[in-house]
Amino acid sequence: MRKLFFYTKQQFFNFKAMQTAAGFKLLSMSQLLSSQKVGELNKNQKYYVDLSSVMGYTKTNDSQQMLFEQLFDSFGENIDFICDKMYEEDIKYIFRYIFDDFSDVDAASEEIIAEKETIIETPSRKRRIVDLNDKELDDFFKVFDASLYGHERFKEEFKKLVTAYRVFNKIGEHKILSLFLMGDSGVGKTEVARAIHKALGSRTKLAKVNFGNYSSHDALNSLIGSPLGYIGSDGGELLKRIQESDVGLILIDEFEKADSAVFNYFLDVLENGKVVNSQADEYDVNGYIIVFTSNITKENFRSKVSPELRSRFDYKGMFNLLTDTDKKKYVHFRVNQIISKYKEFVSEDIPDGLHDRVVCEVDVSKYKNMRDLNKKIKDTFVKLIGA
Ligand SMILES: Nc1ncnc2c1ncn2[C@@H]1O[C@H](COP(=O)(O)OP(=O)(O)OP(=O)(O)O)[C@@H](O)[C@H]1O
Ligand SMILES: [Mg+2]
Known part of the structure; x- marks a missing residue:
């Protein structure tokens, strides 16, 4: 379906600013034709092509009309059209076989706003470790300890960390409790997150991102989405997983498979307590626990993960084999x-x-x-x- 949006002089600049911010490009038809760029347009980019400049021309010249009809067939789905409202009556008639949907540019802008709102819709309140009362916290540790076998030192350490975290989070000095768990395969690293998830009483899926599933060069895009205006752009996997979960916990599995862009991204998250995606939607993860797991050795941990990031983890530990x-x-x-x-x-x-x-x-x-x-x-x- 070919869409045509009309704008008035008052609407134009606002429209342009908003669409450009959302990643769209605006081109006039004569710009496009003079440089013969139709075939060269990026298929992954969304465009608005402005038809105003061809109106005077086609109105007086029927053979041009036929050429334009043929030309429109070569435009892909990634292109919508706009035109000055003063040509509305003429264009609706002249290009009557081409367009089947006419509206005001405000409708196009509303689409963008609606798209953003579906991402940042207010989620129901998450159950976070910092919100539990003393009795609930006792129960939390009972379930947690019973779910994870062995690793007694870690369990003790975890209890101390949680106790301190609940105090310092309240006074605004500790936004996220982060655990970085290394060690052999199958000894319970991922199980730590499952046990916390269970102990927080979740009824939804664990919010988990696994870097083993990503090829490293597009890891950040998969994680936080590609910019608006690109076909298939979305808010990224991370925000989606967080929103689907009912508890304040995130699991990042196989963290060593990520690249430095992703490491830097998490540096920010740990620092600011906010998850931000490529479309600038923010999600508050203050009061959350983030568990990072990795099969990396202690030595590689030093060479792979930057000192800035290393120093931000509240707990770094090797998980040993069970007795x-x-x-x-x-x-x-x-x-x-x-x-x-x-x-x-x-x-x-x-x-x-x-x-x-x-x-x-x-x-x-x-x-x-x-x-x-x-x-x-x-x-x-x-x-x-x-x-
Ligand atoms: N300490 C443990 N307590 C309870 N269950 C455990 C423990 N360790 C492992 N398991 C069980 O073994 C399975 C594998 O453990 P888990 O997924 O935690 O491994 P992992 O340490 O994350 O290993 P990998 O590095 O291969 O991902 C889990 O499904 C869990 O049921
Ligand atoms: Mg694991």
């Missing part, structure tokens, strides 16, 4: 969980002593990665239930 005692606790918990699910969804009828037999068969010392351990638990369960 056999912790792994055994995990096995007990998982076997109970699987058995109760099995009873609920499949059958009440299970062999005697199943729990103990699974636990007995799984030699925890053979497993470092809890994913592998989990797989072994499942395999053993399936084997024994069939027996």
